[in-house]
Amino acid sequence: MQPYPNGQPxxxxxxxxNGQPxxxxxxxxxxxxxxxxxxxxxxxxQQQYQPQQPTAQxxxxxxxxxxxxxxxxxxxxxxxxGGMYASPPRYIDLLQERNLLTVGTxxxxxxxxxxxxNPTEHCSPDVFRCTMSGIxxxxxxxxxxxxxxxxxLQPFRDLKQLxxxxxxxxxxxxxxLYESLDSLPGxxxxxxxxxxxxxxxxxxxxxxxxxxxxxxxxxxxxxxFLPVNSGLxxxxxxxRTAVEEFILNLPSLFEDNHSSSNCLGSALTIVRNLxxxxxxxxxxxQASLPxxxxxxxxxxxxxxxxxxxxxxxxxPATDFYKSFALECxxxxxxxxxxxxxxxxxxxxxxxxxxxxxSGSIYHFPNYHMNRNQPEVLRYNHLLQRYxxxxxxxxxxxxxxxxxxxxxHSFYGNFFIRSTDLLALANVNPEAAIGVQxxxxxxxxxxxxxxxxxxxxxxxxxxxxxxxxxxxxxxVISEFSHLFSAFDVKSTVSLLAKMAxxxxxxxxxxxxxxEALINAAVDALGCYNRSVGQSGNAVLAPLGQxxxxxxxxxGLLKHSAFVAGGRSVKLDSRVAAMVMLxxxxxxxxxxxxxPALYPVHYxxxxxxxxxxxxxxxxxxxxxxxxMDAGTFVYLYVGSGVNPTVLNDIFGVDHFARIxxxxxxxxxxxxxxxxxxxxxxxxxxxxxxxxxxxxxxxDSPLRETFTRRLxxxxxxxxxxxxxxxxxxxxELSR
Numbered sequence: 001m002q003p004y005p006n007g008q009p010x011x012x013x014x015x016x017x018n019g020q021p022x023x024x025x026x027x028x029x030x031x032x033x034x035x036x037x038x039x040x041x042x043x044x045x046q047q048q049y050q051p052q053q054p055t056a057q058x059x060x061x062x063x064x065x066x067x068x069x070x071x072x073x074x075x076x077x078x079x080x081x082g083g084m085y086a087s088p089p090r091y092i093d094l095l096q097e098r099n100l101l102t103v104g105t106x107x108x109x110x111x112x113x114x115x116x117x118n119p120t121e122h123c124s125p126d127v128f129r130c131t132m133s134g135i136x137x138x139x140x141x142x143x144x145x146x147x148x149x150x151x152x153l154q155p156f157r158d159l160k161q162l163x164x165x166x167x168x169x170x171x172x173x174x175x176x177l178y179e180s181l182d183s184l185p186g187x188x189x190x191x192x193x194x195x196x197x198x199x200x201x202x203x204x205x206x207x208x209x210x211x212x213x214x215x216x217x218x219x220x221x222x223x224x225f226l227p228v229n230s231g232l233x234x235x236x237x238x239x240r241t242a243v244e245e246f247i248l249n250l251p252s253l254f255e256d257n258h259s260s261s262n263c264l265g266s267a268l269t270i271v272r273n274l275x276x277x278x279x280x281x282x283x284x285x286q287a288s289l290p291x292x293x294x295x296x297x298x299x300x301x302x303x304x305x306x307x308x309x310x311x312x313x314x315x316p317a318t319d320f321y322k323s324f325a326l327e328c329x330x331x332x333x334x335x336x337x338x339x340x341x342x343x344x345x346x347x348x349x350x351x352x353x354x355x356x357x358s359g360s361i362y363h364f365p366n367y368h369m370n371r372n373q374p375e376v377l378r379y380n381h382l383l384q385r386y387x388x389x390x391x392x393x394x395x396x397x398x399x400x401x402x403x404x405x406x407x408h409s410f411y412g413n414f415f416i417r418s419t420d421l422l423a424l425a426n427v428n429p430e431a432a433i434g435v436q437x438x439x440x441x442x443x444x445x446x447x448x449x450x451x452x453x454x455x456x457x458x459x460x461x462x463x464x465x466x467x468x469x470x471x472x473x474x475v476i477s478e479f480s481h482l483f484s485a486f487d488v489k490s491t492v493s494l495l496a497k498m499a500x501x502x503x504x505x506x507x508x509x510x511x512x513x514e515a516l517i518n519a520a521v522d523a524l525g526c527y528n529r530s531v532g533q534s535g536n537a538v539l540a541p542l543g544q545x546x547x548x549x550x551x552x553x554g555l556l557k558h559s560a561f562v563a564g565g566r567s568v569k570l571d572s573r574v575a576a577m578v579m580l581x582x583x584x585x586x587x588x589x590x591x592x593x594p595a596l597y598p599v600h601y602x603x604x605x606x607x608x609x610x611x612x613x614x615x616x617x618x619x620x621x622x623x624x625x626m627d628a629g630t631f632v633y634l635y636v637g638s639g640v641n642p643t644v645l646n647d648i649f650g651v652d653h654f655a656r657i658x659x660x661x662x663x664x665x666x667x668x669x670x671x672x673x674x675x676x677x678x679x680x681x682x683x684x685x686x687x688x689x690x691x692x693x694x695x696x697d698s699p700l701r702e703t704f705t706r707r708l709x710x711x712x713x714x715x716x717x718x719x720x721x722x723x724x725x726x727x728x729e730l731s732r
Contacts, residue, residue: 090541090542091527091531091539091540091541091542092539092540092542092546093537093538093539094538094539094540094546094549094723095536095537095538095720095723095724095727096537097546098612099612100546100547100550100612101610101611101612107125108133108484108485108486108487108543108544109133110122110133110134110472110473110474111474112448112472112473112474113447113448113474115447116447116448116472122471122472123469123470123471124159126154126157126584126585126586127153127154127155127157127159127469128151128152128153128154128451128453128469128470128471129151129152129471129487129489129490129585130149130150130151130437130451130471130473130487130490131147131148131149131150131151131152131486131487131490131491131494132147132149132473132476132482132485132486132487133473133485133487134473134474134475134476134481134482134485135149135405135439135443135449135473135474135475135476136149136439136443136475136476136482137442137443137444137446137475137476137477138439138442138443138444139439139442141476141477141479141482142439144479144526145479145482145483145523145526146522146523146525146526147482147486147491147523147526148436148491148494148495148519149436149437149438149439150434150435150436150437150490150491150494151399151434151435151437151451151471151490151494152432152433152434152435152490152493152494152585153399153432153433153434153435153453153469154429154430154431154432154433154584154585155397155427155431155433155453155455155467155469156390156392156427156428156429156431156455156457156467157429157584158389158390158429158686177247177383177387180384180387180388181236181240181243181244183387183388184236184387184388185388185389185390185391185460186460186461187460187461187462188235188237189235189462190235190236190237190460191233191234191235191236191278191280192233192234192236192243193232193233193234193274193275194246194250195232195267195270195271196253196254197262197263197264197266197267198254198257198259198261198262198263199219199221199259199261199262199263199292200217200218200219200221200263201217201218201219201221201224201263201266201267201270202215202216202217202253203215203216203217203218203226203227203228203232204216204232204246205227205228205231205232206231206232206234206239206242206243206246207231208242209238209239209240209241209242210241210242211242212242212245213242213245213246214231215253216228218270221263221266221292221293221294222266222293222294224266224267224269224270224293225270226270226273226274232274233274233275260288261291261292262286262288262289262290262291262292263290263292263293263296264284264286264290264295265290265293265294265295265296265320265321265324266292266293266294266295268282268284268295268321268324268335268353269294269324272324272327272328272331272333275331275333276331276333277331279331279332279333279393279394279425280332280333280334280393281333281334281335281336281359281391281426282328282333282334282335282336283336283338283386284335284336284337284338284353285338285340286337286338286339286340286341286345286350287339287340287341287345287367288341288343288345289343289344289345289346290350294320295318295320295321295324297317297318297346297349297350298317299344299346300312300313300317300344300346300570301313301344301569301570301571306567306568306569306570307563307564307565307566307567307568307715308563308564309509309510309563309564310508310509310510310563311509311563311570311573313348313570314348314503314504314506314509314570314573314574314577315348315504315505315506316348316349316351316352317346317348317349318349319352321349321350321351321352321353322352322353322355322356324352324353325352325353325354325355325356325357325359326356326357326415328353328357328425329356329357329358329415329423329425331425332393332394332425333357333425334354334357334358334359334424334425334426335353335354335357335359336354336359336360336361336362336386337350337351337353337354337359337360337361337362338362338364338379338383339361339362339363339364339571339575340364340367340379341364341365341367341571342365342366342367342368344569344570344571345571346571347361347363347570347571347574347575347578348504348570348571348574351504351574351578354413355413356413356414356415357413357415357425358395358413358414358415358423358424358425358426358427358431359413359425359426360386360413360428360430360431360582361575361578361579361582362379362382362386363571363572363575363578363579364378364379365569365571365572365575367379373660373662374631374690374692377662377690378630378631378688378689378690381688381690382687382688385687385688389428389429389430390428390429390459390460391426391427391428391460392424392426392427392428392455392457392458392459392460392465393425393426393457393458393459393460394425394457394458395423395424395425395426395427395455395456395457395458396417396421396422396423396424396455396456396457397414397421397422397424397427397433397453397454397455397456398420398421398422398453398454398456399420399422399435399451399452399453399454400420400451400452400454401437401449401450401451401452402446402448402449402450402451403441403446404439404440404441404442404443404446404449405437405438405439405440405443405449405451406419406437406438406440407419407420407435407436407437407438408435408436408437408438409435409436409498410422410433410434410435410436411433411434411435411494411497411498411500411501411581412431412432412433412434412497412581412582413431413581413582414433424457427455427457430582430583430584430686430687431582432493432582432583432584432585433497433582434493434494434497434498434581436494436498437451443475444477446475447474447475448472448473448474448475449472449473449475450470450471450472450473451470451471451472451473452468452469452470452471453468453469453470453471454466454467454468454469455467455468455469479530480530483527483530483541483543483545484541484543486523486543486544486545486548487544488544488545488547488548488551489544489585489589490585491519491548492548492551492552492555492588492589492592493585493588493589495516495519495552495555496555496560496580496581496588496592497580497581498515499512499513499515499516499555499560499561499580500512500560500577500578500580500581501581502515503560503561503577504574504577504578504581509561509563510563512561513556513561513563516552516555516556516561517552517556517725517726519548519552520548520549520552520726521726521729521730523545523548524538524539524540524545524548524549524726524730525729525730527539527540527541527545528730534730534731535731536727537727538723538726538727538730549719549722549723549726550593550709550710550719551589551592551593553709553710553717553719553722554592554593554709555592556716557706557709557713557716558576558580558591558592559572559573559576560573560576560577560579560580562715562716563715564715564716565713565714565715565716566706566713566714566715566716576591579591579630583629584686586684586685586686587629587630587685587686587687588629589629590627590628590629590685591628591629591630592709593613593709594613594626594627594628594629594707594709595610595626595627595681596610596611596612596613596617596624596625596626596708597609597610597611597624597625597626597627597677598611598622598623598624599623599624599625599634599674599677600621600622600623600624600640600641600644601644601670602669602670602673602674602677607677607680608625608677611624612710613707613708613709613710613711614708614710614711614719615705615708615711618635618637619637619639620637620638620639620640620696621637621639621640621641622637622640623635623636623637623640623644623648625674625677625678625681626704626707627681627685627689628689628707629685629689630689631689631690631691631692632678632681632689632690632691632692633691633692633694633703633704633707634663634691634692634693634694635694635696635701635704636649636654636657636693636694636695636696637696638654638695638696638697639654640654644670645657647666647668647669647670647671648663648666648670648671648674649661649663649693650664650666654695654696657693657695658693659692659693659694659695659698659700661693662691663675663678663691663693678691
């Protein structure tokens with residue numbers, strides 16, 4: 001655990017005088033926001049919650065799938081399984097079931113004892129969930145089932161649906177910033193300033209509310225200083241005219257600049273000094289490797305090692321950016337990084353400025369204004385969202401839990417101040433964290449366990465608020481009930497965050513890959529031993545555990561962890577790990593197992609059915625949408641009916657489809673249904689993803705086919721081959 005910088009966690013105001021930010025966790029399973037700490041204290045009972053003695057109410061979370069009924073009465077009778085099951089639990093042989101999606105992916109049901117306050121109220125699983133929908137009663141039960149135990153949390157998630165702003169044309173960064181000035185979060189006190197970087201640091205002084213801006217250049221990169229004492233950041237409302245004029249003229253200031261040097265470290269240091277007394281947010285737009293002054297870096301990428309089994313240089317080259325971020329945290333400053341690069345920029349080192357200051361990282365590889373329209377679209381939408389989304393300042397997050405349970409490790413962008421307290425200079429709706437949980441004592445005599453996450457922050461309008469999420473889970477005493485409590489979505493999300501953090505902390509890539517495989521082997525091995533299975537089958541219950549090997553394979557094939565044959569640029573690999581470590585659950589699941597749908601036809605009342613990720617499901621006369629989290633791919637077969645082509649693309653022949661054009665909504669039923677379906681995917685995903693048109697005969701086809709997780713590639717197994725590998729491991 002790192003010491004807190006300068007010992008001042010709240011330099012701009014202490015949230016509580018008694019050092020106890022949050023009372024003990026209460027068993028109220030909902031989400032509430034309180035305007036200030038006094039309201040929060042008054043809203044909770046004064047007495048600490050004491051779980052009552054357990055009653056005869058066994059945990060129930062199994063889902064029924066009648067079509068897969070198995071005759072297993074004798075086997076389970078020998079195991080003494082009863083109580084919650086009216087009929088024997090059902091399972092399938094994963095080696096025989098080729099389409100797991102037909103079985104269904106229902107959420108587990110959390111059934112709390114009636115003695116718990118509000119037993120039917122639950123925190124949204126999109127915000128707060130556990131890797132199991134029930135907590136094992138003893139450490140022995142947890143060790144026996146071999147399931148990871150942890151939490152995933154998105155504490156500042158938007159609880160209401162956001163309006164998605166559509167941008168019909170391609171615009172530059174300055175225009176997006178110009179058009180978003182009215183939507184920036186905050187009130188009349190909001191301050192704004194600009195600094196540019198090349199071989200020197202360029203400051204811009206606003207002298208009058210409507211006059212020209214004065215440029216001040218400091219080229220002593222090793223001894224940087226502020227050229228003036230005021231005017232480098234100003235109230236936006238009062239200086240609106242001057243700010244608008246500066247933004248519009250910004251490109252002309254550097255149109256004749258040919259410098260290849262970059263002193264980012266010097267600029268960051270002086271900007272922190274500039275706003276240290278007030279805190280806030282620093283947005284870094286970076287397109288080249290910092291090669292001058294403090295924090296300078298040299299290229300560490302060997303293109304010949306991009307496909308190696310153990311990729312080198314995934315950890316930081318220097319602690320400069322980490323140390324800088326820790327100083328920023330002490331001043332309540334978050335640093336967000338937008339990396340728009342075509343060459344190596346050493347993101348594994350630069351990411352430290354955001355990781356330890358609770359910032360965000362956005363990567364746009366091969367960004368070019370005219371030659372890479374999908375990345376330009378994604379950049380414009382994400383920048384617009386970034387500028388206009390709500391933001392919390394000077395935040396702390398405390399996670400409390402019931403006796404007998406403790407928090408072990410945290411994964412995400414923040415600073416760990418104590419065993420249950422995280423410091424976040426800024427908090428945003430997209431930020432998610434993972435937490436490992438451990439059992440310290442037996443929970444015998446307890447019928448439920450509570451986790452309470454309380455986020456204390458200052459809103460953009462200066463209000464001090466608290467948002468509270470409480471997750472209450474039953475205690476499971478029967479080993480056989482643990483399998484139906486397994487939550488594959490939360491588990492995979494936590495495993496992805498753990499594996500990414502492990503690699504970026506300096507461990508070799510192969511160790512994380514092996515750990516992911518072992519997670520599937522351990523969990524399935526435990527289940528197969530419990531039913532007495534040995535030999536030529538890999539059995540899984542019809543609950544969510546059956547999907548674990550499929551998602552693990554998706555992780556192994558993801559650009560973050562793929563190895564041994566597929567070439568991935570070092571910055572792109574690190575960016576993928578950064579994304580997995582900080583992204584919400586919905587995005588992670590789509591990244592590792594994209595959602596594939598046929599869209600060349602729509603029924604009147606139903607949405608397209610999701611298909612398995614194998615080329616067996618792709619027809620030459622079909623059109624398919626693949627939601628891969630960051631991008632949406634529209635794949636067009638070469639034999640599609642001309643009527644369908646005309647409805648969707650406005651052309652009557654496959655060869656006339658242009659991959660460079662955007663997908664327009666046309667005046668016909670099929671096109672309108674398709675666009676509404678794509679919008680529904682975005683609402684579920686929560687983040688914008690551009691639509692990329694891919695023809696069957698296009699060089700981009702490989703971009704689509706490599707996301708077909710269940711198929712074999714030159715460097716990785718097919719799903720069936722992976723299951724056989726698991727079977728061989730179980731037989732040892």
